[in-house]
Amino acid sequence: MTRRLLGVLLATLGCSLALAASPQSGWNEAYAEKTEALGLRGDLVRGKGAFIVCRGCHRADALGREDGSYPRLAGQHATVLIKQLTDVRSGRRSNPKMLPFADHHEISVQGVADIAAYLQALPVPANQGQGPGKHLTRGRQIYEADCATCHGARGEGNAEKFYPRVSGQHYRYLLREARMIRDGMRHNANPDMIKAIRKYSNAKIAAVSDYMSRLAVDRP
Amino acid sequence: MNNATALFSMPFTRVLAVALPALTLFFSTPLRAADAQEIVKTLCSACHGLDGNGTDGTKPKLAGMNRDYLLKQLIAFASGKRRSEIMSPMIATVAPDDFPGLADYFSSQKPLPGKVRNNSLAAKGKSLFEEGNTDSGVPACAGCHEADGSGSARIPRLAGQHQDYILKQLANYKNRKREGSRLMFTVSQRLTENEAKAVAEYLVGL
Numbered sequence: 001m002t003r004r005l006l007g008v009l010l011a012t013l014g015c016s017l018a019l020a021a022s023p024q025s026g027w028n029e030a031y032a033e034k035t036e037a038l039g040l041r042g043d044l045v046r047g048k049g050a051f052i053v054c055r056g057c058h059r060a061d062a063l064g065r066e067d068g069s070y071p072r073l074a075g076q077h078a079t080v081l082i083k084q085l086t087d088v089r090s091g092r093r094s095n096p097k098m099l100p101f102a103d104h105h106e107i108s109v110q111g112v113a114d115i116a117a118y119l120q121a122l123p124v125p126a127n128q129g130q131g132p133g134k135h136l137t138r139g140r141q142i143y144e145a146d147c148a149t150c151h152g153a154r155g156e157g158n159a160e161k162f163y164p165r166v167s168g169q170h171y172r173y174l175l176r177e178a179r180m181i182r183d184g185m186r187h188n189a190n191p192d193m194i195k196a197i198r199k200y201s202n203a204k205i206a207a208v209s210d211y212m213s214r215l216a217v218d219r220p
Numbered sequence: 221m222n223n224a225t226a227l228f229s230m231p232f233t234r235v236l237a238v239a240l241p242a243l244t245l246f247f248s249t250p251l252r253a254a255d256a257q258e259i260v261k262t263l264c265s266a267c268h269g270l271d272g273n274g275t276d277g278t279k280p281k282l283a284g285m286n287r288d289y290l291l292k293q294l295i296a297f298a299s300g301k302r303r304s305e306i307m308s309p310m311i312a313t314v315a316p317d318d319f320p321g322l323a324d325y326f327s328s329q330k331p332l333p334g335k336v337r338n339n340s341l342a343a344k345g346k347s348l349f350e351e352g353n354t355d356s357g358v359p360a361c362a363g364c365h366e367a368d369g370s371g372s373a374r375i376p377r378l379a380g381q382h383q384d385y386i387l388k389q390l391a392n393y394k395n396r397k398r399e400g401s402r403l404m405f406t407v408s409q410r411l412t413e414n415e416a417k418a419v420a421e422y423l424v425g426l
Contacts, residue, residue, distance in 0.1 A: 052375075053403065056352055056359020069354035097357035100406035 027190045028162055034086040037109050042078060042117025050111040051118055053101050062119050066129035068172025075124035075168055075217050077159035078116035084164075084188075085112050093188040124217040129170035131210030135203075139211025142204060146196045147212075155215035163190075171213035178205045256321030263310060264322070272329035277384035284331035284380075288373035290323040302400060331380045334424035345422025348415055358410045361419065364403075369426045379426040386420040 051062070054073075058064055062074040073081065087093040088102055089112075100106075107115065144153075147166075151157055155167030166174060181189040182197045182205065197205065260270065269275050272283035282290060296302035297311045298319075314322070336342045350367070352360040361378070365371050369379030378386070392398035393408035411419075 052364055052372075054363070056361065056363025057354075057357075059360075060363070065354065067354070101359065101403055103402070105402050 027188055028083065031086075031090065033090065033109055033112075034083060037082045037086055037112040037116075038079065040110055040113035042113040042115075044114075044118045044121060046111075047114035047116070047118025050107055050115050053106050054115070057098070057101070062122050063125070063128075064170060064173065066127075066170055066172075068129055068170040068174075068176060071173040071177075072124070072128060072169055073119045074122035076119060076165055077157055077162075078113075078120040079159045079162050080157065080164045081116040081119055082112055083162050085116070087188040093186065124168045126168065126216045128168055128213060129172055130213045131171040131175070131206065133210060133214075135207040136211055136214070138204075139207035139209075142208040143211050147208065150190075150192070151212075154218060155212055156217075165217070166212045167215035168217040169213060171209055174209040174212050175206060178209055255318060256325040259314060259318060259322060260325055263314065264326075267306070268326070271332070272326040273332045274382055274385070277382040278388065279382070280385045281331060281334075281381050282326040283329035284370075285327055285377045286371055286373050287323045287327035289371060289376055290326055291319055292373075294319040294322060296400065302398065331377075334380050334382060336421060336425035337383075338421055341418050341421040342425060343422075344415075345418035345420065348419050349422055349426075353410070353415065356410045356412075358407060358415070369423060378423045381420075381423050383417075383420040383424050386423055387416055390416050390420075 054062075057070045058073050059070075062072065064070040064072040084093060085102060085107075088095045088098055089104065150161070150163045151166050152163075155165060157163045157165035177186065178197060178200075179202070180186040181193055182200055184194065200208075260268075267275055267279040268282050269279075272281065274281045293302060294311065294314075295316070297304060297307045298314075298316060300308070348358070349361045349369075352358045352363075362369075364375045365378050366375075369377060371377035371379075389398060390408045390411065393401070393404045396405065399405075408416075
């Protein structure tokens with residue numbers, strides 16, 4: 001009886017894992033390196049060592065720069081980090097500035113998993129770069145209407161669905177990336193996201209980015 | 221019967237057979253270190269100095285560099301992975317067994333501070349070393365080389381290094397004369413000539 005129950009449990013687990021890793025349309029397809037990295041167990045200590053090549057830009061604490069030139073990585077979901085890093089390495093997300101530092105000759109697939117585990121566990125202080133603060137009410141309305149469904153009421157994102165945490169992120173980074181997604185310049189973007197903000201004006205993007213940049217990371 | 225009494229009850233030749241290899245093993249480390257100093261005197265010191273601080277600005281300062289990093293470079297010169305018209309023929313005369321001793325020797329020497337000639341240039345270099353250039357995508361050097369420029373087993377110490385040597389290596393990376401780090405190739409391409417000079421001016425005083 002116990003064995004049968006265990007079998008059912010394992011089968012259910014297998015199904016849900018298969019669902020989580022099932023190939024999704026274009027933006028999040030299951031290609032070999034990403035699937036491999038997602039399946040590896042990340043090691044925090046090794047991750048800290050492998051992250052050394054990233055520190056020159058993302059800083060030793062992985063908090064990026066307040067001017068948004070480099071995003072915060074601390075506290076981001078490991079799944080999101082793995083997707084974005086492998087997307088950059090495979091050219092799905094074009095980032096020529098970063099690629100020479102993140103390519104295979106610098107970071108192994110195991111290294112990707114290790115770095116992601118390390119970053120996810122880092123503390124996220126609430127001193128990120130913020131916007132001018134003039135249209136926060138409007139920003140909140142926009143966020144709640146269009147963004148919260150996926151990115152969460154508190155900007156916490158969704159690790160299983162590869163939706164990034166937006167809380168604790170620098171305003172100027174959110175602003176730049178949202179514009180790039182709207183304009184079709186971020187090629188690995190979720191089509192639902194593009195659809196949601198396709199008609200946004202720059203002012204609307206600025207207002208919602210400002211609101212998001214003030215969401216604190218409230219995890220245990 | 222314990223091991224000591226067993227040793228005493230053995231015939232003398234058998235005792236020797238056990239003791240000799242043990243004694244050789246015991247003395248091999250100090251002998252190796254003495255060898256290293258001899259090799260440094262006859263082969264390395266003309267350029268690197270007996271204290272490893274380099275005899276002029278074009279000869280790299282090795283004093284205080286990470287031991288494993290030095291060892292890796294010696295092996296790279298020997299295998300031809302790192303090329304140098306000067307170092308390659310020199311290294312060919314040294315037995316690979318002596319590499320660890322040489323690495324130990326230079327890494328345990330005391331690095332002497334270099335001379336900053338232009339303070340305002342050095343200040344620009346400090347900013348680049350610590351912050352990088354976000355527009356051109358030059359990372360902060362400190363990210364890998366550590367805030368005090370002390371490096372690690374994987375990454376060379378830069379603190380106190382001669383300006384001319386730093387500039388030469390950056391040029392070598394850029395012209396692909398020095399390979400082995402695609403990361404540094406990228407950095408050398410993105411650095412402007414003035415940025416390279418500034419960072420070299422800062423490092424010599426670090």
